[in-house]
Amino acid sequence: MPKILLVEDNEMNRDMLTRRLEKRGYTISIAVDGGEGVAKAKAELPDLILMDMSLPVLDGWDATRQVKADDTTKGIPVIALTAHAMEGDRQKALGAGCDDFDTKPVELNRLLLKIEELLKKFPPKPAA
């Protein structure tokens, strides 16, 4: 099953998304700030990263940049999650190297579509 790294500082959001994605069969790994997200991405090499943009310590944009700058992790697709009404965020996120973008509150069906699309584009390597 594809493994998704969810980088999100808000506990409830983290809990909800984890439960709903797990219910649909994804393996979820969790990081609570940007730094931990980058570290876990390197250590666990997930198939996809869901990255909240407003994160403590290291924000989502910088974390994404680091992920995309590292040879071991740059192939991992990243979906940026931001709050609504921040139009600039979309371009900023794409500029930082995100592969897609969605706004919170998450509309699950739409997010699932984006996840599936990206996983098709970046097929997960068969587990070693």
Add this chain to the structure above:
Amino acid sequence: MKSLSFRWQLTLFILMICGVTLSLAMVGLYLYERRQGDSEIQSRLEKTQLLMVGNLAPLLEQNPEATDLQLGALGVDSQIAAAAVFVPGKSRALAQYVRFGAHEVIPPPPANLAKSTFDPRRLIAWTPITSGTNRTLGLLYLKAEESESDKQRTTDLLKLALIIFSSAAFLAISVAFRLGGRFTAPITELAQVASSVQRTHDYGKRVESAASGEIGELIESFNAMLETIETKTSELEQARETAEGAKDQLEEANRTLEARVEDRTKLLAKAVKDAEEASKAKSSFLAKMSHELRTPLNAIIGYSEILREDAVDDGDARTADDLDKVLNAARHLLGLINDVLDISKIEAGKMDLYLETFDVAKTVGEVIATASPLISKKGNTLALDCPADTGAMHADVTKLRQMLLNLLSNASKFTEKGTITLKVHRLPDGESIEFAVVDTGIGMTPEQLTRLFQAFSQADASTTSKYGGTGLGLAISKQFAQMMLGDITVTSTSGVGSTFTIRLPVTVETKKPKVVNTSTQRLTRSPFPVEKRPKILVIDDDKDIRVLITEILDQSGYEVFTAGSGQQGLDLAAQMVPNLIILDLMMPGMDGWTVLTKLQHKPSLADVPVIILSGASGLEMAMSLGAAAVLFKPVDAYQLTAEIATQLAPLPPSYVLLVEDDADSRTLITRLLDTEGWNSRSAINGNAALRILKQASPAMIILDLKMAGMNGFELLEVIVKNPAWSKIPVIIVTSMDLTADMRDYLTPRTVGILYKGRFSREDLLGAIRPVVQNATLSST
């Protein structure tokens, strides 16, 4: 002589005349006496001669050498001082006689003894003594002498002269003193009054003495002169007092005015600060609130969805249904929060555009995909008319999506079992693209249409309860469209349906042009010759504007200075004292309002006209702070140069001052005055009018009442209180409904009141013409 009083001068004068006359008389008398005496002596001498010659001739005939001649016995009288007898051939006197006590020397005899001579000066006579046969026997020498009585007479004469002179002098002095009373008194008084007037400047004094003749005339004219001087002086004094009073009043008026302007400025500055703070607070509150509200809302929506999924899985339809309601309510709330956030961002000017190139058909497809559940909800069908080759456009795709979604959701909301059509096509000009959403729903009445794009407005109050919504969607969409230099328009028929059309440029430009109408030939040139280029200071934080305006004004004949901030502008203005200032309002650091206020408080700069260049807001305040004119950005170069030329042009000798804040009315009335051949000058409010009034009084004033800044009533109050202006006829032109009180106030202070929209061109001219003609006549 000048230091002597007139009385003494007169005395002296009389004395002098007495002296001279008396001396002349004395000399005459003396000469007469002398002649009288002389001839007496001479005749006596002759008598003695005759007597002695008669006595001597026989004696000498008998004895020519008779040495014993006793001359003293031969008829010499007491008046003869000396006598001698000479005979021919002998130089020594034959006989001589010298009266006792007299010291006489007998001179030698002349050569010719036969000649008789007489020296009247020395009283000496020589007489020949002849015999009966005419033979010269000898010569007789006689010297006469003034007698004692003669001497006495001369002394008497001198004594007499002295007595006459002293009595004449006494008479002269007493006459002079007597006359002093009659002649000198008035003159002396005249002199005294004149010198006292000179010393004390008391022109109330008069010469009281009366006199006849020239002195009388002199006194009269001197008094008349004093009279004239006194009235002139008192008139002058009065005039000075009036002027002083006027000055006081003016100063008082100015002080009140200044105080009022200052108060107002402070109030306004505070109001603006408050408003700015409030606005900032509101924005940050909303941003924070929307975040704070969204976080729990996310949780509500998220967990409700999880519960709903579980309920569906468990086959618990009722719980799933209830959770749907919770979800709907929560989503509605979320939409509302998002809309409010959008509107507040737009109002705060913080909504930015993110332009990118995207494929129109693809984006429209995505929007339809999102909207289709909504559309089908009320049994509507969707018709899409979007050619696949519509191509790409450059715009803010997120905003376009939001606009389309709102229009589609509105159409679905207000249409039941109808058709909703989305038509997309490029306009023939190739530069714009249109998105039209057509529905067959309830439509709107014309009345409802008018309020459509206002924030928080819905067609009617029942809409919210029936259809939900906040009434923000269209307002936001309209703003978005306009930000991209496009628009949203609507046509609708109640009960038939509506069509909303978004029109956008295919390529949205980020930058609007900052200066328009720059073509050189239509710029108004400086009213001054090239060698007298007026100095203009441009204060704007936008470098592009500074560069562009500099270029335009340089071409129009001005010397341009620029400052990039308010503080820099103030410093430069104080240094160079420009002829005019162009001022931006919104600047970081010190803003335009503050700069304007500070300029007004610097005496050297208060009269420099300031033209405000601004976006839409804060104009009223700029006006009330004393701006001479207000122009909008983007800067219209024609307008700007025309306004500068008007502000700087010298005032014509006779002109009409038009005080009116409405630009259209200003143009209209100015043209009207122009066609009549009257010069005019406009001011946007009382503050600007005062600046013009201070330069030169107009022939008349046409005054609007309602104006931002100093209004018509306030200006009128200043004008009537100022003696320099109180006589200027004022005509009111207003759109105000005047109360009886207002009319009572205005009637005595003005020459007429005209109501805007109710008076014709002829009414206005008819009211102005007599006044202006009067003024023109009296000024020439």
